Amino acid sequence: MSAEPVVRPSWVGPLAAALAEHAEPWVDVLRPAQGARKSAVLALFGEGPSGPEVLLVERALTLRSHPGQIAFPGGAADPGDVDLVDTALREAYEECGVLRDGVEVLGALPAAHVVVSGFDVTAVVAWWRVPLADTPADPGEVAAVLRVPVADLVDPANRVTARHPTGFRGPAFTVAGHLVWGLTAHLLAAVLDLAGWTTPWDDTREVGIPDRYLRDRRPSTLARDTGGPDAH
Template identity: 60%
Template sequence: MSTPDWLHSLLDALDDHERLAASVALRPGVGARAAAVLMLIGEGPRGPEILFVERAASLRTHAGQIAFPGGAADPGDADLAVTALREAQEETGVDPTGIRILGSLPPAHVEVSGFDVTAVVGWWQNRSPVGPADPREVASVVVVPVADLLDPAKRVRVTHPSGYVGPAFQVGGHLIWGLTAHLLDGLLGLAGWQADWDDTPFVTVPARYLTDRSDTSGGQDAH
């Protein structure tokens, strides 16, 4: 299955090392322990859409938050693309054979966890059913149209008790913020889909997302 025309600009950007470096310039990798997340892009009725997971409310850290599926690299993983696909399958049940890996962003460091997180970009060329594969970790799987992410009414900047300010997206009753929002903002920019953040309103991170110790002092690395 060939990639749609709207994906071509992203494919070009994933070969541009300067643009890739700029996408994680606020928190570049430092050579820490490796982890990976999967930024999975499919085609829906309204054009491109991206898969996220809602973390279970019972988790000790980042409970209830929206994130890309992913986790730490295992010794048996051949590379970080394998890590991202394995974690996505474990969390959402997605069939990795229907995913074509397009490239990745450079590692972004997360100080609170001590990981360098690599965002692996995948094209969901053959869709498969998805849902919470392990309800202890994932409350729901959310597929969001890019059109919603670009809607000015859904774009905000969040302020955190630590003083951190960053981009965020309000979609489907959820707030996408922190590392996930930074990576998403970088992806949208690389694809040429990004809109101007000028005059975007500020909101405070809701208390329901501040339920673990790391979030009370983690600043831009809290998620």
Template identity: 60%
Template sequence: MTSQPTSPPAAEPPTPEPDTEQPETREQHTQELPAWLRPLDDALLDDERLQQAVALRPGAGGRAAAVLVLIGEGHAGPEILFVERASTLRTHAGQIAFPGGANDPDDADLIATALREAREETGVDVTGIRPIGALPAAHVAVSGFDVTAVVGWWSRRSEVRAADPREVASVLVVPVADLTDPARRGLVRHPSGYAGPGFDVAGHLIWGLTAHLLDGVLELAGWQRPWDAERRFDIPPRYLTDRAPGRGHDAH
């Protein structure tokens, strides 16, 4: 009898290589940050302190939005990026703000919203930004938004500019040393009765929601310096125009 040839046994499928990439530990995360940023990074994990930062205007179930508090290192130490909003906008026209805007359905989360808006408004290379945390949402009555401030470390600096002139008139990068200078701090009082912190920097007044969020971040980071709460800042008329129907003054 002639034997029939047998087929070789089927090859075993290759064993997949084990996934050796481990999630970054808290220690690794902290070590990668500059020493001056670590206190803020730690504070962003403290829920009680975070809630205090937005206690005056907590979220109220409004439409979701996000801004980016982008912090880098300059010649004079830490710096924070702001935009001067275009004077033609319907709300908050001409005011100094953090880049940001409404959450888009295509955004993965509010971090993605903040990064996208910052790129669209300032042209910043978002691959050089490392988000490290966020404040709880704060409510803006004039627009109905609940705004989440995402804090990012500008680990690799890139050129910035007014990338969308329809929304942004200019981009400012302001040293924290200027923002915490007691001579530049004061209390802003709006004709409507609103009162809050103010920062007089680079010929501009930072007030309203932006000033509240900024004040909270400076406090969390341990960068605050004592300032005279009796000093009053008048709000320039150019900041008091709100073109949204029925809104009146832009007290945000």
């Protein structure tokens, strides 16, 4: 698959500047890095027919951890990775076929510690200047690739508060029949805020997290899920 570079959209510069200048907007919600094993996800934005859009993946139902959930592509750092940007780009290629030559990294969010997995997760934010792929490269990990318009994400009709069975409540998005919640939703909300895309929404409107997102096949000692913002 080939594609031509697109003209740099007007939103790219301000987003890059905000990433360089921000002051950890979610520090009171997410746990800061704990010096644990490192991992990275790629928050990849591109220009779509209706403006900016973001790449998300639907995790395969056969996975032991978080099957069927909507997330950013990403995973654990490998010894051969140069840094966490390299990790995020490698994982996006392995999961979605995203070629790094078409990606311009804009910055990163501060690492957040995920208790369930024991990882410190860094979200690398990038612009997809040459969208060279958008289909699952590894169906064993990814069931589907979603390119979701930011306009849909910030639409108040699609923003809700997710309610976990444990009682935790946090921001969430309804996307193409799915619910984006937990760590992914918090990271996504942080980027939307930094970019100035967020619009007012009713955070009192709650939805329960569907059972299909709460099935985890890992041993119970590794998969205790309090439902907090770092749930996945």
